Amino acid sequence: MSTLAHKLAGSVAIVGVGTAGCGHAAGHTDLEILSQAAYAAVHDAGLQMRDIDGLATANLSSAMWPLNVVEYLGIRPSFVEGTNIGGSAFISHILPAAHALTSGQCDAVLVCYGSTQRSSTMARREKGAARSLLDPSPYEAPYKPFNPASGYAMMAARHMHQYGTTRRQLAEVAVAARGWAQLNPEAFARAPLTIEQVLEAPVIFDPFSALDCCLVTDGAAAFVMVRADRAKDLAQRPVDVLSCATATWHRQVSGMDDLTVTPAVESGAKAFEAAGLRPSDIDVVQLYDAFTINTILFLEDLGFCAKGEGGSFVEDGAIAPGGRLPTNTNGGGLSCVHPNMYGAFAVVEAVRQLRGQCGERQVAGARRALVHGNGGIPAASQATAILSVAG
Amino acid sequence: MSSTSPAPGVDAQYQTSLESGTFVIQHCQRCGRYVFQPRQHCPHCDSINLVWHRPSGLGTVYSATAVRLKGNAPYNVSLVDLDEGVRMMSRVEGISCDAVRIGMRVRASVSGIGTDALVVFHPIGDSA
Numbered sequence: 077m078s079t080l081a082h083k084l085a086g087s088v089a090i091v092g093v094g095t096a097g098c099g100h101a102a103g104h105t106d107l108e109i110l111s112q113a114a115y116a117a118v119h120d121a122g123l124q125m126r127d128i129d130g131l132a133t134a135n136l137s138s139a140m141w142p143l144n145v146v147e148y149l150g151i152r153p154s155f156v157e158g159t160n161i162g163g164s165a166f167i168s169h170i171l172p173a174a175h176a177l178t179s180g181q182c183d184a185v186l187v188c189y190g191s192t193q194r195s196s197t198m199a200r201r202e203k204g205a206a207r208s209l210l211d212p213s214p215y216e217a218p219y220k221p222f223n224p225a226s227g228y229a230m231m232a233a234r235h236m237h238q239y240g241t242t243r244r245q246l247a248e249v250a251v252a253a254r255g256w257a258q259l260n261p262e263a264f265a266r267a268p269l270t271i272e273q274v275l276e277a278p279v280i281f282d283p284f285s286a287l288d289c290c291l292v293t294d295g296a297a298a299f300v301m302v303r304a305d306r307a308k309d310l311a312q313r314p315v316d317v318l319s320c321a322t323a324t325w326h327r328q329v330s331g332m333d334d335l336t337v338t339p340a341v342e343s344g345a346k347a348f349e350a351a352g353l354r355p356s357d358i359d360v361v362q363l364y365d366a367f368t369i370n371t372i373l374f375l376e377d378l379g380f381c382a383k384g385e386g387g388s389f390v391e392d393g394a395i396a397p398g399g400r401l402p403t404n405t406n407g408g409g410l411s412c413v414h415p416n417m418y419g420a421f422a423v424v425e426a427v428r429q430l431r432g433q434c435g436e437r438q439v440a441g442a443r444r445a446l447v448h449g450n451g452g453i454p455a456a457s458q459a460t461a462i463l464s465v466a467g
Numbered sequence: 468m469s470s471t472s473p474a475p476g477v478d479a480q481y482q483t484s485l486e487s488g489t490f491v492i493q494h495c496q497r498c499g500r501y502v503f504q505p506r507q508h509c510p511h512c513d514s515i516n517l518v519w520h521r522p523s524g525l526g527t528v529y530s531a532t533a534v535r536l537k538g539n540a541p542y543n544v545s546l547v548d549l550d551e552g553v554r555m556m557s558r559v560e561g562i563s564c565d566a567v568r569i570g571m572r573v574r575a576s577v578s579g580i581g582t583d584a585l586v587v588f589h590p591i592g593d594s595a
Binding site: 214215216218219220221222225226229230231233234237278279280281282283328329330331335 | 478482503504529530531532533534535536542544545546554555556557558569570585
């Protein structure tokens with residue numbers, strides 16, 4: 077591990093968070109709800125938009141998205157980060173943002189995302205087709221994989237084949253996420269859900285039913301980072317960034333060496349080493365659950381259980397409200413919000429938990445959170461951050 | 468300016484071969500490993516000395532799914548590991564998508580003609 081990562085530990089803090097348009101934001105554009113979330117995060121911190129001199133953002137449609145955001149928010153940042161490695165972006169952005177802050181390149185970084193993919197008047201099918209044309213995949217596209225579901229479905233099938241993981245264990249993940257969502261007024265899917273309902277739903281991408289797949293919602297999320305010494309003087313109790321690490325291994329599912337092992341083994345090990353912590357030190361976990369298998373794979377790859385034991389780990393409500401490892405406490409991408417790229421929402425929920433602002437779903441005494449982002453098709457990029465109550 | 472055009476890239480060479488009915492992968496002349504998808508240099512040893520090779524066509528299903536979209540017949544999407552040690556996306560034909568199994572032995576063939584030419588697999592031996 078680089079000494080630089082150690083030096084960053086605790087030197088920057090997240091001081092403002094905001095969300096907007098979660099669920100259904102009919103009549104709004106991506107930029108409008110992104111701007112609302114950004115405004116909420118900046119003012120949550122006790123700052124003004126003019127205080128923002130660093131920006132990290134990305135989206136799936138615009139190749140120069142940071143410029144759209146700069147113009148719309150009316151800021152002129154001296155640090156701009158627009159790297160798009162999928163939904164793990166926003167978590168991966170934390171490390172370059174920390175470098176920019178500690179080097180003095182800037183003083184306050186806004187990380188933000190917004191999408192109205194659910195309610196957008198332009199059809200999702202047309203956007204998907206346009207993206208395929210712009211980013212061809214000639215060795216996979218002719219077989220008509222239904223991305224991203226097919227890739228994750230094949231990961232699940234392989235995990236089931238190799239380790240005996242069952243559809244019932246996958247269903248445990250969906251039911252746990254719904255249990256948390258029922259405690260979260262901001263969550264989109266809050267109707268009661270049982271394991272039997274998940275198992276009885278029609279299979280659409282073997283072994284997945286629709287209830288194994290994340291939601292398709294609108295939503296925007298944003299957070300603000302400053303150096304830890306300045307954080308003390310702002311409006312909220314700061315949340316320190318102890319570490320952040322990113323790993324990228326491939327682009328396509330056919331380029332993935334082992335469908336049961338994701339780059340989270342690398343990002344997680346680096347993040348834990350830099351923070352000087354172990355999985356048993358973590359009080360609350362936010363994992364990017366694009367599909368039910370993701371949660372199981374990441375619990376294994378991040379070291380919360382051994383490889384192959386993720387299925388049994390999640391049984392009997394272990395990650396649900398009241399379970400031994402509170403996981404995806406907002407309801408996750410499966411039941412809370414999933415507007416294409418989820419990474420920023422995981423950060424916002426972790427910060428709210430560490431501040432003790434989560435009402436019914438608050439994890440009592442939560443002091444350290446792990447936030448983990450998944451990106452690409454499938455699980456091609458992974459980013460892990462460890463956050464802590466300041467001091 | 469040269470009067471001869473440079474040789475086309477490896478993607479175009481692969482496609483030309485496929486359209487003539489021949490499935491090829493690359494073989495690294497330095498480290499001996501096989502490469503797919505086609506590359507400009509060997510991702511294992513950095514050699515640029517990659518030559519085209521006709522694989523045995525034999526492989527094993529590494530993972531598989533069935534895509535069941537409304538209004539469409541369900542179809543298989545598979546990842547196949549060729550005996551040469553490379554993985555590719557493809558589909559297993561000749562059996563129901565419900566019958567495709569991880570570990571099934573399969574053989575490659577080129578399906579379709581012209582620009583529709585595509586490598587697909589059929590079960591062999593005990594798997595058939």
